[in-house]
Structure formats: structure tokens, C-alpha cells
Amino acid sequence: MRAIYSAASGLKGQQMRLDTAAANIANSNTAGYKASRVEFKDALYTAMDNPAGGALEANLLAGSGVLVGASSTSFSSGTLIATDSLLDFAITGSGFFTVQGAGGETLYTRSGSFAVTDGEEGGFLVTLQGHYVLDRAGNRIALPGDRTGLSVTPGGVLGTASGEFAALGIADFPNPDGLFATGDTCFRATEVSGQGSEAENPAVVQGSLEGSNVDLAQEMTLLIRSQRAYSLASRAMQTADSMEGLANNIR
Amino acid sequence: MVRGLYTAATGMMVQRNKMDVLTNNIVNAETAGYKKDTLITSTFDEVMLKRIHDPNVSIYGGSAVGSYSHGTHIDELVTNFSEGNLEMTGKSTDLAILGEGFFVVETAAGERYTRSGSFAVDGEGYLVTQDGNYILGENGRIYAGSAEFTVAADGTVGGALSSGDRLRLATFEDPGVLRKQGNNLYYAYGGAPAAPAAGAVIRQGAQEGSNVEIAEEMVDMITVYRKYEASQKVAGMTDDTLAMAVNLGKVGG
Numbered sequence: 001m002r003a004i005y006s007a008a009s010g011l012k013g014q015q016m017r018l019d020t021a022a023a024n025i026a027n028s029n030t031a032g033y034k035a036s037r038v039e040f041k042d043a044l045y046t047a048m049d050n051p052a053g054g055a056l057e058a059n060l061l062a063g064s065g066v067l068v069g070a071s072s073t074s075f076s077s078g079t080l081i082a083t084d085s086l087l088d089f090a091i092t093g094s095g096f097f098t099v100q101g102a103g104g105e106t107l108y109t110r111s112g113s114f115a116v117t118d119g120e121e122g123g124f125l126v127t128l129q130g131h132y133v134l135d136r137a138g139n140r141i142a143l144p145g146d147r148t149g150l151s152v153t154p155g156g157v158l159g160t161a162s163g164e165f166a167a168l169g170i171a172d173f174p175n176p177d178g179l180f181a182t183g184d185t186c187f188r189a190t191e192v193s194g195q196g197s198e199a200e201n202p203a204v205v206q207g208s209l210e211g212s213n214v215d216l217a218q219e220m221t222l223l224i225r226s227q228r229a230y231s232l233a234s235r236a237m238q239t240a241d242s243m244e245g246l247a248n249n250i251r
Numbered sequence: 252m253v254r255g256l257y258t259a260a261t262g263m264m265v266q267r268n269k270m271d272v273l274t275n276n277i278v279n280a281e282t283a284g285y286k287k288d289t290l291i292t293s294t295f296d297e298v299m300l301k302r303i304h305d306p307n308v309s310i311y312g313g314s315a316v317g318s319y320s321h322g323t324h325i326d327e328l329v330t331n332f333s334e335g336n337l338e339m340t341g342k343s344t345d346l347a348i349l350g351e352g353f354f355v356v357e358t359a360a361g362e363r364y365t366r367s368g369s370f371a372v373d374g375e376g377y378l379v380t381q382d383g384n385y386i387l388g389e390n391g392r393i394y395a396g397s398a399e400f401t402v403a404a405d406g407t408v409g410g411a412l413s414s415g416d417r418l419r420l421a422t423f424e425d426p427g428v429l430r431k432q433g434n435n436l437y438y439a440y441g442g443a444p445a446a447p448a449a450g451a452v453i454r455q456g457a458q459e460g461s462n463v464e465i466a467e468e469m470v471d472m473i474t475v476y477r478k479y480e481a482s483q484k485v486a487g488m489t490d491d492t493l494a495m496a497v498n499l500g501k502v503g504g
Contacts, residue, residue, distance in 0.1 A: 001267060003274035010278025017281075039369050039381050040282040042275070044433040048268050049325055056440060059328045059430055062268065063275035066282055069434070070381035072371065074342060075398070094399075174397050175372045177344070194374040229281050232465060236274045239476050243270060246483045247263065251490050 002062060003240035006043075009065030010233030013040055016068050018226040021219045028219075031081070032111025032185045033212035034073050035219075041069035075176045078110075078211040086150050087114045087125075090210040091170065095199030098169035099131040099186065100140070107131065107186040108171055108179065108196065110210055116143055129184045134169045136198065141166045156204045168204065171196030254321070255489045261322030262482035265292050268325050269475050276463050277472075283338075284367030284435055285461035287468075289329050295321040332426050335460040343398055344370045344378075347457040352420035352448030355387040356380055356436060362387070364421055364445070366459060367435040372398050376412065382434055388416035402455040418453060421445035 017038045027033040043064040047055030055061060080090055089112030091097070096108035114133060117123040125133040125141040132140040141158070143150075149161035156168035173179065178192030189196055272290045279285040297318040305314075337347055346368035348354070353364035363384075370386060373379045378386045378393040385392040388408065396412020403409060406418035423429060428443040439445065 002271040003267075006271065006274040006278055010274075013278070014281070040279070041367070041381070041435045042279050042282055042285060042431065042433055045431045048271065048328075056430060058326070059427070059440070060325060061328060061430060062271045063279070063288070063431065063433070065275060066278045067434075069369075070371075072369075072381070076341065174376050175374055176398060177371050178374060190374075192374045194376075225281065229278075232280070232469070233274075233278050235469070236277050236472065239472050240270055240274065243267065243476060243479050246480055250483055250486050 001240055001244055002064060004237055004244075006063065006065035007233045007237035007240060009043060009067065010236070011230060013038075013066045013068055014226045014230040014233065017222060018230070020071065021222040021226065024214045024219050025216065025223075028212050028214040028216055030111075030185060030212050031113055031209040032078070032109055033214065034075055034110070034181075035212065035214045036071055036073045036181075038071050039069040040066050043067045072177055073179070073181065074213060076213045078213040080205070080208045081211050082208050084207050086147075086206065087116065088112060088207060088209050089114065089152060089168070090205050090208045091199075091202045092205060092210075093199070093201050093203040094176075095170040095172045095202040096176075096187065096196070098134040098138070098171055098196075099127055100134055101131055101182070101186065101188075105188065106134070106138070106196075107182060107188055109184075109186045111185045112204075113209055116147075127184075131184075131186070136167045136169045138169065141168070150206075152204050152206045154201075154203045154205075156199075156202055170199040170202045170204070172199040173197075253489055253493060254319070256486060256493075258322040259482045259486035259489060261295075261324060263479055263486070265323050265325055266475050266479040266482065270472070270479075272328065273468055273472055273475060277465070277468050280461050280463040280465055280468075282367070282435070282461055283369055283458045284335070284365065285463065286330050286332050286335075286366070287461070287463045288431075289331065291326045291329055292323050293326040294323050330426070330429065330431065331462060333462050335462040337454065338458045338460055339456060340458050341456050343400065343455060344372060345456055345458050346370060346402055346418075347454045347459040348420065348451050349454060350448070350451035351422050352451035353422070353437065353445075355419045355421050355445070357385045357387050357392065358436070362445075363432065363436040363438055364429065365435050365437065369458060372396075372400075378408075380435075387419050389419055390414075390416050393418065402453055404452045404454070406453050420448035420451050420453075422448040422451075 020038050024035045045061035045063050048060045048062045051058050099107050101107045135141050156170050158166045174194035179187035180190050182188050269290050276287045297320045300316040300319050356363045372395050376396045378395045394414040400410030400413045428440050429437040430440050432438045
């Protein structure tokens with residue numbers, strides 16, 4: 001009986017949506033976090049019966065349940081949180097900070113919560129996980145020994161009282177939805193996202209962090225809907241199972 | 252053998268198929284743009300019953316007793332194309348159609364249609380469905396350029412990098428030619444031509460929910476279960492009757 005498998009697909013789909021909503025809620029206070037969302041689609045339709053003209057002509061096709069079509073991330077901006085820390089940056093326009101991952105690959109992030117490594121002459125600019133922040137040329141940013149008056153222009157150029165010393169690498173993508181989340185609020189470029197290019201108007205600010213873009217009300221609503229849909233699918237499965245039991249007990 | 256047994260079995264098979272369709276509706280109640288299905292059943296063509304072994308009548312030309320139907324069978328799956336509720340999501344790639352019409356999608360197997368407007372922009376800037384199939388406009392594939400594009404109420408795609416094309420919306424005189432294919436796509440059976448839609452409005456940043464009424468489906472599920480049970484009882488009783496006939500001549504009581 002197809003109904004049991006359709007109901008099982010419903011359980012699986014709602015479980016995934018519940019997991020996504022829970023992950024979003026847990027990260028609602030993570031700086032630079034981008035909420036993700038699950039899309040559903042219906043599964044393959046196959047013939048229920050074979051009448052004279054064929055099942056397609058008579059439209060005797062039944063579906064096989066629901067599938068998770070995609071998991072898409074929303075890259076809308078989060079609200080700015082003022083921290084007054086000179087090493088906290090936020091991009092208010094579009095674009096991502098460029099950082100170097102542990103394996104040397106280039107990653108992108110919206111979280112501008114930076115720190116300085118201990119070095120002989122001032123140290124390098126890193127994220128809180130230790131990834132080096134890269135400049136426009138792809139090199140690590142070395143900070144001068146004297147960091148008084150550290151400031152940033154809206155275009156992303158860092159400077160101190162003695163002058164500008166490096167430009168933050170800020171990349172924009174044709175399709176940010178295609179970026180692959182690698183964890184630590186970092187993203188990796190993929191075929192679908194396109195290549196990163198220099199952002200034209202990032203509007204970088206200092207002393208603030210971009211909060212997450214999680215809408216708690218929406219996530220709670222999704223939790224309730226997923227729960228209801230899960231129990232309905234389970235009810236359908238129980239009924240289908242009872243029907244099978246009836247068939248078994250004809251005699 | 253005994254007609255009643257097979258008739259009851261047809262009843263059970265029909266209810267099983269109805270259950271399959273119902274369950275598909277229920278689990279797809281959260282799928283954007285899903286349209287609910289109803290299974291239509293009908294009876295088998297009636298046959299005439301003739302009286303035989305009547306000593307007053309010859310074998311040929313025996314009088315007719317009446318008509319008899321051999322049970323029920325599934326006839327057609329009818330999709331209800333009423334509109335679902337609009338849900339605002341705020342995402343620029345979510346589009347919803349208010350009114351009649353379908354988005355036109357280019358797939359490897361030909362043109363398909365969909366109501367589910369959860370689109371994305373691929374790496375080259377084209378508007379695609381979640382499966383990567385291109386959305387078609389009046390002049391071919393829609394080029395959006397980036398995720399920052401606008402769609403006007405009449406379907407014109409605007410934005411800094413877009414091509415300025417208009418989204419193609421298709422309607423069908425007889426929605427019954429549409430067959431569901433899965434992946435939120437519809438297939439026009441028999442190559443029926445698609446006419447352009449008039450009076451439909453496209454809303455950006457919104458998703459159309461499914462039009463499944465959960466209460467209706469749950470009530471139908473109760474009905475289906477009870478009908479299945481009733482047919483099962485008929486089959487069981489027919490079986491008991493047969494058992495009595497078989498055991499009539501048992502030697503030894």
C-alpha cells in the first residue's frame with residue numbers, strides 16, 4: 001500500500017524542517033548567521049491502474065509523498081548590534097569578508113568579529129576561530145605595531161592615525177544563495193553561487209556586529225506547523241496500517 | 252466463483268487507491284503551490300442477468316432477471332486548481348501568481364508548468380527552479396543577473412542587471428489536460444497548447460501555500476477506512492456463507 005510510504009516521506013520531510021527551524025533558533029544570537037529554510041516538492045506520480053487507453057490518458061496517477069526539494073539560505077541583512085569594540089566590523093551593504101580557512105582555501109563570512117594574533121610587530125588580523133582575514137589581493141593583513149586610532153572607511157580600507165595600511169577584501173557574488181555553509185559562520189563559493197568579485201559599495205562600519213537574520217516568530221510558527229504536519233502524517237500511516245490489518249483479517 | 256466476493260474486493264481496492272491519494276494530499280499540505288487531488292470512482296458497466304435452468308423456458312431466450320454491476324473501479328484523478336493562501340516570505344526570489352496561470356519551466360523533457368514559485372538565481376544569473384530548470388519568459392530564459400531583481404505585477408523582470416524580459420504565464424482552457432509529474436511540475440497531456448494568461452498578477456516576496464483542507468482530508472480518511480471495513484466484512488461474510496455450503500455434505504457432523 002503506497003499510503004504507508006507516502007506518510008513516511010511526510011514524517012521525514014517534517015523532521016528535516018523541524019531540525020532546520022531548531023538550528024535557526026539556536027543560532028538566533030550568532031553574529032553573521034544566515035537563516036536557512038527547507039523547500040518541499042511532491043514526489044513521483046505513478047499509475048494506479050491500467051485502463052484501456054493507458055494510465056496517463058485517463059489521469060490515474062497517484063503521488064508517492066513529499067520530498068525535500070532544497071535547503072535554501074536567506075541572505076537578508078541582520079540588525080546591527082553596537083559593541084564599541086574597535087576590532088568589530090560589519091558590512092551594511094552586500095558583500096562578505098574574505099578569510100583563509102584552516103586548509104588554505106578562501107572562505108567568506110558576514111561576521112566581522114575580529115582579533116589580533118600575537119606577533120613581533122603587531123600581529124595579523126584574524127577571526128575568532130583563528131582564520132586569517134585577507135585583503136583585496138588575498139594576503140593576510142598585518143597590523144602595524146601602533147594601533148591607535150584604528151579606523152575603517154566605508155569602502156573597507158583600514159587605517160590608523162599614521163595612515164592607511166590595508167584594504168579589507170570584500171567579495172560579492174551573483175548568487176549568494178548558492179554559497180555553501182562550512183560552519184563557524186563561514187561560506188564557501190560553489191558553481192551555483194558564481195565567482196566572488198570585488199564588492200562595489202560594501203559600506204563597512206566599525207564598532208558594530210551584524211546580528212543573525214533569524215525571525216524568531218517565523219521559526220516558532222514553523223515549529224508548530226511541522227509538529228502538526230508530523231502528527232497528521234503519522235495519523236495517516238496508522239489508518240493505512242489498520243486498513244492493511246483489515247485485509248489480513250478477512251478470514 | 253461467487254460474484255459477491257469479487258465485488259467486495261473491488262470495493263476494497265478502490266478504497267485503498269483513495270487512501271493513497273488522500274495520504275499524498277495530507278503529506279503535501281505544506282508544499283508550496285501543491286493542488287489537492289480527488290479520486291473519482293464509478294461502477295463497472297452493468298451486465299444483464301438471464302434466468303437459466305427454468306423448465307418453462309428454453310435455453311435460448313430465457314427471461315432477463317435484471318442488470319447487475321460487477322463492482323466499482325477508479326475512474327479519474329481530478330486536480331482541484333483553486334488558489335492556496337499567500338504567505339509573505341520577503342525573499343526576492345519567491346514569486347506567487349494571484350489568479351489563473353502557471354509559470355513555464357524548461358526541462359530536458361520539454362515544457363512543463365508549475366505554480367510553485369520558490370525560485371533561485373543560478374551561478375550564471377538565470378532564474379531557475381530549485382531543481383535547476385530554467386524559467387521561461389517571452390524571449391526565452393529569464394536572466395535576472397543577481398538576486399537583486401524586481402518583478403512587476405505583470406511579470407516584467409527589472410533590476411540593474413536583468414534583461415527586462417517578461418515572465419511567461421500559461422493557462423489552459425481545460426485544466427484537466429494537466430498531469431502531475433512530481434517535483435511540483437505539471438505536464439500538458441496530448442500536447443495541448445498553452446494560452447497566455449490574462450488578468451493574473453505576480454507578487455514578489457510571497458509563496459502560494461497548498462490548497463489542501465486538512466479537516467476535509469481527515470474526514471475523508473475516516474470515511475475511506477469505514478468503507479474499506481464494510482467491504483472487508485462483506486467479503487468475510489461471503490466467505491462464511493461459502494464455508495457453510497462447502498461443509499453441507501460433511502460426513503460425521
